[in-house]
Each structure stands twice: as C-alpha cells, then as structure tokens.
Amino acid sequence: MIFSQKIRLRSVERSDLPNYVKWFDDPEVRDGLSLYLPMGQANEEQWFENMLKRDRIEQPFAVDGKKGSKWIHIGSTGFHNLDWRNHCAEFGIVIGDKNFWNHGYGTDTVKTVLGLGFGEMNFDRIFLRVFDTNKRAMRCYEKAGFVHEGRLRRDNFHNGQYRDTLIMSVLRDEWEKMKR
Numbered sequence: 001m002i003f004s005q006k007i008r009l010r011s012v013e014r015s016d017l018p019n020y021v022k023w024f025d026d027p028e029v030r031d032g033l034s035l036y037l038p039m040g041q042a043n044e045e046q047w048f049e050n051m052l053k054r055d056r057i058e059q060p061f062a063v064d065g066k067k068g069s070k071w072i073h074i075g076s077t078g079f080h081n082l083d084w085r086n087h088c089a090e091f092g093i094v095i096g097d098k099n100f101w102n103h104g105y106g107t108d109t110v111k112t113v114l115g116l117g118f119g120e121m122n123f124d125r126i127f128l129r130v131f132d133t134n135k136r137a138m139r140c141y142e143k144a145g146f147v148h149e150g151r152l153r154r155d156n157f158h159n160g161q162y163r164d165t166l167i168m169s170v171l172r173d174e175w176e177k178m179k180r
C-alpha cells in the first residue's frame with residue numbers, strides 16, 4: 001500500500017466492484033467523467049478481468065480514505081496512455097463516495113499519485129483532461145500543482161450540448177520545486 005495523510009492507495013479487488021456500480025449509478029459522479037452510462041455488476045466484472053491483463057503499472061489503484069481510525073473505500077485513480085519514450089502519462093481520478101467531496105481527499109490523492117509518477121515511474125510530464133464545467137476538479141488539480149495548458153473546444157457532448165475539455169499538466173521540474 002502507499003500511504004498519505006488522508007488516503008492510501010492499494011490494488012483494486014473484486015470485492016470493490018459493488019462500490020463502483022454504486023458510484024457510477026450516480027449521474028453527479030458520472031458528470032465529470034467520460035463514462036455516460038451506468039455500469040452494472042456484470043459490466044464491472046468484465047472491466048475487472050480486462051484490467052488484470054494490463055501491465056501492473058497501467059492498472060488503477062483503489063483509494064481508501066481515512067475517517068477517524070477507519071479506512072473506507074472512496075474512489076479510484078491511476079495512469080493511462082503511458083508513453084515511455086516521452087516519459088509522459090495521463091492521470092485520472094474518481095472519488096465516488098460523495099460524502100468525501102470537498103474535504104481534501106481528492107487533492108491528497110492527486111499529490112500522492114504525482115509523487116509515484118515522478119518519484120518512481122520517472123515521468124517527465126503528467127497531464128489530464130477535465131471538462132470546463134467541472135470546477136471542483138479544476139480547483140483540486142490546481143491545488144495539487146497542475147497548470148492549464150490548453151482547451152479542446154466543443155470536445156464532449158453531454159446533456160444535449162457540447163462542452164470544452166481542458167488539458168492541464170505538471171512537469172517534473174515544477175513538481176520538484178513544489179516539493180522543496
């Protein structure tokens with residue numbers, strides 16, 4: 001496991017899948033994601049089996065949040081689109097348990113995964129995509145050190161209209177400066 005102040009990262013287990021079903025049933029959770037349909041237990045099981053076939057480093061982490069002395073499964077995070085030649089990867093996160101929103105769990109998770117990406121996986125650039133309507137996510141990423149890099153105009157169709165996708169990133173030297 002990888003421990004931080006408010007969260008810990010661990011492997012996703014089959015027993016976690018009912019939580020994913022619950023989270024992705026919620027339109028408010030799906031709103032910030034490219035996932036636009038609910039996922040049933042069978043869909044999640046299929047996703048889980050396919051996920052296990054990926055390299056370990058391309059498998060997501062389960063996020064547990066610390067509440068008092070208890071750890072509660074609250075979300076998922078990780079890297080995808082890994083580009084080893086250019087030392088670059090895309091970051092993704094969902095805190096699916098809404099009771100944990102706006103309490104710093106997202107920011108702590110982002111910082112922890114950045115530490116893993118730069119400190120262990122030797123990435124030089126970590127980027128993400130976020131819909132311009134997702135103010136909470138943007139604020140969370142800014143707090144963790146991501147800067148705005150670009151805008152893909154009318155990139156995503158949702159609720160009967162288009163929205164823009166913003167690209168944000170952190171470079172290794174920016175992360176090193178933040179650490180000091």
Ligand SMILES: CC(C)(COP(=O)(O)OP(=O)(O)OC[C@H]1O[C@@H](n2cnc3c(N)ncnc32)[C@H](O)[C@@H]1OP(=O)(O)O)[C@@H](O)C(=O)NCCC(=O)NCCS
Pocket residue numbers: 028029030031032033093094095096100101102103104105106107108129130131134135136137138139140
């Ligand atoms: C986006 C997400 C990861 C953020 O996690 P979180 O634990 O809520 O984030 P944090 O509490 O660390 O930070 C959220 C910040 O946004 C702020 N915020 C919340 N709603 C906001 C709004 N409408 N406008 C501006 N800021 C807002 C919070 O006040 C907080 O900032 P503060 O600490 O300065 O007060 C989480 O909400 C989530 O997973 N949402 C659903 C899936 C999703 O959208 N994933 C991201 C895909 S790009």
